[in-house]
Amino acid sequence: MKTELSHEGRALLRFLVKEILPGAIVDRRADIVKNCIGYKQVHEQLRLPRRSETWGRSLELNGLANMAEWVFEQHLPAISGLIVTEETRAPAVGGYIPLMERYRSDWLTEIEKSQQQDWTPFI
Helix, strand or coil, rough: CHHHHHHHHHHHHHHHHHHHHHHCCEEECCECCCCCCCCHHHHHHHCCCCCCCHHHHHHHHHHHHHHHHHHHHHHCEEEEEEEEHCCCCCCCCCHHHHHHHCCCCCHHHHHHHHCCCHHHHCC
């Protein structure tokens, strides 16, 4: 069954494409992506309600899980890796890392692919 991109998922995708992706810098030497955004910061900038005890789970309920699944099904790059934990400044182990196993890829590669992708038809 194909996932439909929800209103919340599309809003999050649009935000990542227009606001975060242009400033993202892949640093392979340091094995990081600079200028990502934290889960709590996404809530604040998009004025999303907190729907769970943790910011990450709350964002999943506010469209992140829907967007990530839809993007995967569309064979698009895993742009959700632009959202990181505030503590590590890397994607959450419980969410993004299992997604990378499904993609058979890694964080830096997916962000580089996201930068090359024309997202216009999807936002």
